[in-house]
Amino acid sequence: MHSLTPLHTFGLSARSKKLISVDNDFSILKSIDAPLWILGEGSNCVFLEDFDGTVIKVDSKGKTIKEFSDYFQLTVNSGENWHQLVCFCMQNGIFGLENLALIPGSVGAAPIQNIGAYGVELNQFIKQVVCIDIDSGEQQVLANEECKFGYRDSIFKRQLAGKVIITQVVLHIPKRWQACNHYGELAKLKQPSPEQIFAQVVAIRQAKLPDPKDIGNAGSFFKNPLVSNKHFASLQCDWPDLPCYSVDHNSVKVPAAWLIDHLGLKGKQIGGIQCHPSQPLVLTNNGTGSGAELLEMARHIQAKVESTFSIHLENEVNLIGNKGLVKL
Numbered sequence: 001m002h003s004l005t006p007l008h009t010f011g012l013s014a015r016s017k018k019l020i021s022v023d024n025d026f027s028i029l030k031s032i033d034a035p036l037w038i039l040g041e042g043s044n045c046v047f048l049e050d051f052d053g054t055v056i057k058v059d060s061k062g063k064t065i066k067e068f069s070d071y072f073q074l075t076v077n078s079g080e081n082w083h084q085l086v087c088f089c090m091q092n093g094i095f096g097l098e099n100l101a102l103i104p105g106s107v108g109a110a111p112i113q114n115i116g117a118y119g120v121e122l123n124q125f126i127k128q129v130v131c132i133d134i135d136s137g138e139q140q141v142l143a144n145e146e147c148k149f150g151y152r153d154s155i156f157k158r159q160l161a162g163k164v165i166i167t168q169v170v171l172h173i174p175k176r177w178q179a180c181n182h183y184g185e186l187a188k189l190k191q192p193s194p195e196q197i198f199a200q201v202v203a204i205r206q207a208k209l210p211d212p213k214d215i216g217n218a219g220s221f222f223k224n225p226l227v228s229n230k231h232f233a234s235l236q237c238d239w240p241d242l243p244c245y246s247v248d249h250n251s252v253k254v255p256a257a258w259l260i261d262h263l264g265l266k267g268k269q270i271g272g273i274q275c276h277p278s279q280p281l282v283l284t285n286n287g288t289g290s291g292a293e294l295l296e297m298a299r300h301i302q303a304k305v306e307s308t309f310s311i312h313l314e315n316e317v318n319l320i321g322n323k324g325l326v327k328l
């Protein structure tokens with residue numbers, strides 16, 4: 001058995017039958033029996049208990065950069081660290097990714113939930129995603145439109161979930177840079193440079209979010225729910241200060257943190273698991289937590305939100321049991 005505890009940022013105690021680290025030769029995949037779990041840096045995966053199969057840790061490193069008249073093309077292997085890629089771009093005058101600084105995880109996992117922060121989403125820069133079909137070993141190249149990107153969503157979470165390994169991500173980053181500073185505290189910056197946005201994003205994230213190095217967590221545990229305009233209007237009668245962000249003509253996004261906070265669940269503890277005292281969307285593990293306690297906490301929050309607001313919260317993190325994904 002192999003310990004998975006240091007391989008996922010939530011840090012629950014768990015092991016797998018087999019653990020294989022893959023760099024650039026993915027041919028081994030064909031000979032592995034199910035259940036199989038593909039792992040990057042484990043910042044969006046929580047192993048609730050021992051995994052009764054093989055964990056494939058994607059470690060392929062390397063990147064190439066090509067310059068064209070109006071954009072840079074970056075072809076990056078999946079095992080590269082996302083934040084280090086952002087830093088590399090900043091140091092080399094390739095600007096656009098700065099709002100996505102300090103998001104934990106690997107480049108290969110980044111398209112899966114279409115990582116996003118401070119008004120920018122990765123799909124704005126993706127040209128292609130290169131992957132290998134686990135069953136056939138064939139390479140597939142998906143163009144941006146084929147990836148069906150949405151809010152924290154893509155084809156890799158749906159039709160292709162568990163079927164492919166992403167080996168490379170190809171980004172096109174326009175040379176004509178435009179600041180994206182309309183979101184939250186970035187709005188205070190007037191005509192900022194890319195470096196100023198980068199520094200501000202890093203500062204905000206360091207001040208606000210618990211660092212998994214200090215306390216186990218997997219970032220936002222729940223997605224911000226979408227609610228219909230009609231439902232939102234009825235909620236506003238009872239909670240006039242309920243915030244929302246517009247999404248389209250029919251629906252709005254409501255901050256899950258507000259809902260949880262409003263129910264007084266900030267700081268709630270079940271065993272070694274806590275709803276973070278200042279960031280209620282983040283659940284933490286003080287080092288002694290168990291998978292059962294985490295599920296109890298998550299289901300408690302979900303049930304309270306559902307009964308009070310008639311809103312169903314979905315988990316943003318992957319919860320993994322002994323055979324694979326577990327539903328809340």
Ligand SMILES: Cc1cc2nc3c(=O)[nH]c(=O)nc-3n(C[C@H](O)[C@H](O)[C@H](O)COP(=O)(O)OP(=O)(O)OC[C@H]3O[C@@H](n4cnc5c(N)ncnc54)[C@H](O)[C@@H]3O)c2cc1C
Binds near residue numbers: 041045109219
């Ligand atoms: C403190 C903290 C803050 C965060 N903030 C944000 C944020 O602001 N915005 C945001 O969008 N996310 C955020 N996240 C979530 C996380 O950073 C992203 O989901 C990230 O992309 C996960 O990368 P990873 O390598 O750790 O993926 P993992 O957790 O290892 O895997 C995530 C999923 O991708 C699959 N996977 C991983 N690599 C591959 C591959 N090469 N091929 C196929 N499938 C693969 C896994 O099977 C799993 O389904 C945060 C997380 C933490 C802990």
